[in-house]
Amino acid sequence: MNATTRDNGGLRQHDLNELARAEHADPFAVLGPHRDASGGISVRAFLPSALHAKVLARDDGRVLAEMHQSSLLPGLFTAHLEHSQPYLLQIGWAGGEQVTEDPYSFGAVLGDMDLHLFNEGTHRDLSSRFGAQPMQVEGVEGVCFSVWAPNARRVSVVGCFNNWDGRRHPMRLRHGAGVWELFVPRLGPGETYKFEVLGAEGVLPLKADPLARATELPPSTASKVAGSLAHTWGDGEWMAQRDQRHAVSAPLSIYELHAGSWRCELDELGDTARLYNWRELAEHLVPYVQQLGFTHIELLPIMEHPFGGSWGYQPLSMFAPTSRYGTAEDFAAFIDACHQGGIGVILDWVPAHFPTDEHGLARFDGTALYEYANPHEGFHQDWNTLIYNLGRNEVRGFMLASALHWLKHFHIDGLRVDAVASMLYRDYSRKAGEWVPNRYGGRENLEAIEFIRQLNSVAAQEVPGALIIAEESTAWPGVSQPVEQGGLGFSYKWNMGWMHDTLHYIQNDPIHRPHHHNELSFGLVYAYSERFVLPISHDEVVHGKHSLIDKMPGDRWQKFANLRAYLTFMWMHPGKKLLFMGCEFGQWREWNHDHQLDWYLLQYAEHRGVQDLVSDLNRLYRELPALHDQDCKPAGFQWLIGDDAQNSVFAWLRWSREGEPVLVVANFTPVPREAYRVGVPSDGQWRELLNSDAERYAGSNVGNGGGVNAEHLPSHGQGYSLSLNLPPLGVLVMQLDAPLTP
Structure with a gap:
């Protein structure tokens, strides 16, 4: 090899320029081992800031060749081998030496079938194949990273392992699928990472992995490599009986809670010192829910979310339990403890929208990838969030796989689907001229409707016995009717009309109630048009709406009597039950996600009385067919x-x-x-x-x-x-x- 060839590593100037600018769209074409003109193997590695490098034999570590650094492109190291063989790179950095396999010496990892199913939107287990997957390739331990970014010019995986340098680990594009992948040797669970994406208009802010199964603790935003869920389940009896427990004829009484503010560890001043992790929460929560007699708990969204004040309703990591309360294993142990205690677990799940944070899904590859491009379709004015483009196969498959991830891998018993009404209507909360009609000129979001029906059909087939519950606030027909009969296929629908009418009635002074008499009875007119859950949820005790007891008219005695009467009315009314935490003992203040419930109130007889009533109501509800x-x-x-x-x-x-x-x-x-x-x-x-x-x-x-x-x-x-x-x-x-x- 002459000096000129050695200087450019056998590459054209065009390749050198693109490597230098981190714009090379096909790094495997120029890096790693390649047959050269002499019949031997040219090994190239782009190692910016490295001092020197050698090629070692993988079997015994002997030096096969010194690598030469190009004077035309600092950081480009090249060595010549006589024949192809497994090798290692020994790299000298300012901080020490590193010995590792060359990522560019490995072939493609993702199978064609995985990519085909991904493109179809029918891959049911994305979380076990895409994202960051620890695995062994050719006997070498490492992590295969993959990400969908079809319009990117280049994608690199970055992290502490490469000093967050996007030049070090550019990925291979699997052209037909628009998926970029790279196997990085000698990484494992716990490694933090993001993706550096070069879009049409330049390098984007670093992106978290949409398929991450673990994340850093907010406000940090990096994804973390996660291994297989290391939990041995002990809930076999619960899972075997779940079909029976979830029959329409069975009692369903749900205690809704926010994991971070139900109970916390306090400091000497009574302020929050730290949040309980999932295992600690289970120790306190399971016996309490058993005492109250609820059949299920429902958790406000626990998918990782950057802003705690969204209560989880603006999630970005649809496959990762929030790190606020521990690891995925901690979360699995919590669910297992609930099941072994005879308590089902329902998760709030948000397929309607996602936040605009720059490290998230927004314009992920420089284009509107997960969202609609037109803000009249893709932007929620109410919540300043973006709307999933469920008309794209890959996005629809992404959301379906998220739902199945929780139901299958974490034994979740049901999903309460948030903001269904906003999904069904293209003109939801929009004025004339602010929305785009469907292909027939109507207001219905046909793509979202198809997705919802597919979600419910797939869940019924693949996770029998799981509940899918709609928070749907309009008169859309057939929300809980089977898909085969033209319905949306949900197990239940929240009865928002009943909630609004009955709360309006009970807030009136008794002297005025004769004029509102029909507000308590009207719910029976349509009580059997759907399968209903009667919800007194978190939304009714925040934002100036007052706590449930503080809605009640009259003096202190009358407020408690009204509350007890209202709860008894609710439990005796047709429909399954849902009550938000704190309502079961008459907390006076509105719910605040930064503070635990006012447990000290239970020293007072009136508050204990409400709690005892709820316990007795649940007992009667369960015992009396x-x-x-x-x-x-x-x-x-x-x-x-x-x-x-x-x-x-x-x-x-x-x-x-x-x-x-x-x-x-x-x-x-x-x-x-x-x-x-x-x-x-x-x-x-x-x-x-x-x-x-x-x-x-x-x-x-x-x-x-x-x-x-x-x-x-x-x-x-x-x-x-x-x-x-x-x-x-x-x-x-x-x-x-x-x-x-x-």
């Missing part, structure tokens, strides 16, 4: 009194499939009503199972001495009737010949 097994069937509910607006009294029967009735009578005024007659279908003694005004709940204890005998006096269309003492701002729950509750 009439309260749950026909939740979604009209046969499970029968009005007795729905028109007594003057007295603000309601009465109804809940029926089990076996024909066992439960009587509910509600008085929403502070006036006790003696000898109030209510028709019942059967003779005999009707016992009080629960009285929301009981002394046990810090009420005034107005009631019926534990039970009342029916009289042969027809009333309200029934052959018999009861003469009842109705407690003030109270609800009675009664059953024919039922045992007294302790």
Whole structure:
């Protein structure tokens, strides 16, 4: 090899220039081992800032050749080998020596089928194949990095391992898929990294890995290499019974919580000292939820998110549990502990939008890749976020794989899909002229509708028994109807109309309630049009809306009585239940994500009373089939009194499939009503199972001495009737010949 050839490493000036500017689109064409004109092998390595380099035999470490640095391109080292063989690079840096395999000596790692399925949007396990995958290639341990950036001119993986220098590890483009990949030897789990992307207009801010399974602790934004989930599951009994537990006829009572602010470790001044990790949280939360009797918990989004004030609703890492509470293994241990404690776990999941942070998905390769290019389609004005372009196969597949990742790898029992209404309508929260019609000229987002149906179909097929629940606030028909029948295919829909109507009613002073009587009864008009969850969620106790108890009118006693009556009404109403943390004991202040719940309030009898009531309501709800097994069937509910607006009294029967009735009578005024007659279908003694005004709940204890005998006096269309003492701002729950509750 003559001096000129050695100086340029056998490369054209064009290649040297592009290497120097970190613009070479095909680094494997110029770096690594290549057959040269002499019949031997030319090994090239671009190692900016290296002092010297050698080529060593991989088997025994002997020196095969000294590498020569080009004077035309500092950092370009070249050596000549007589024949092809596995080799190592010994690199001298200012801080010491490094011995490693050459990334450019390895072939492509991702299989053609992986890439084909990715392009189709049908790869169901992206998190196990793409992103950063520790693996062994040709007997060498390392990490294969891959990322979708079809419009990039060059992509490099950068991290501490290469001093965040994008010239060091440019990646190979798999042209048909638009996926860049590179196997980097001798890296492993825990390594931080990002992608440096050269777009059409220059180098972009460093990008986190969209498929990262671990991240740095915010406000740091790098991705972290994660190994396979190292957790041995002990929830086999739960998983085997899940289908039965999730039947439409089964009780479903959900405790919604924000993991960081449910309970924390406090300092001497009572301020938050640190957040509990998942394992510590499980130690406190599981027995508490068992005590309260909820069947499930629902976590506000735990996918990694840069801004804690978004509560997780602006996530960027759709495959990584937030590092705020520990590792993926810690999170798996938390779920396992819940399952072994008889508690299901539902996650809030956000496919509707993502934040604009420069290290995230926004203009990922210099173009609108994950989002729509037109801001009238791709930008949420309400939340200043971007909208996924679910019409792209790769984006749709990315989101489907995210859902399956949590359901399969973490044994999650269900996903509550956030902001479904914003996905369904192209004109959501937009004025005329601010939205783009679909191809038929309509307002429906056809791509999102197709995605939702595919999500529910795929989940039902691949994760039987998992619940997919819609937060959907409009009258879109068939949200919880099967896809085969033209519906969207969700398991349940949040009943936002019921929530708004009933909260509006209960916030009125009792003297005005006769004018709003229909607000409590109207929900029964459409109660069976969908499978509903009745939600009192975090959204109702923030942003100046007041806490649940602080919504209640009247003095302190009346506020607690109203709260107890409202919760009892909710539990006795058809529909599954959801209650946000703090509401179960009447926290006075609005929820603040930076502070734990006001647990000190439980020293007061009124707050303990509300907590005891919720526990008893959940027990009755689980134990009495009439309260749950026909939740979604009209046969499970029968009005007795729905028109007594003057007295603000309601009465109804809940029926089990076996024909066992439960009587509910509600008085929403502070006036006790003696000898109030209510028709019942059967003779005999009707016992009080629960009285929301009981002394046990810090009420005034107005009631019926534990039970009342029916009289042969027809009333309200029934052959018999009861003469009842109705407690003030109270609800009675009664059953024919039922045992007294302790």
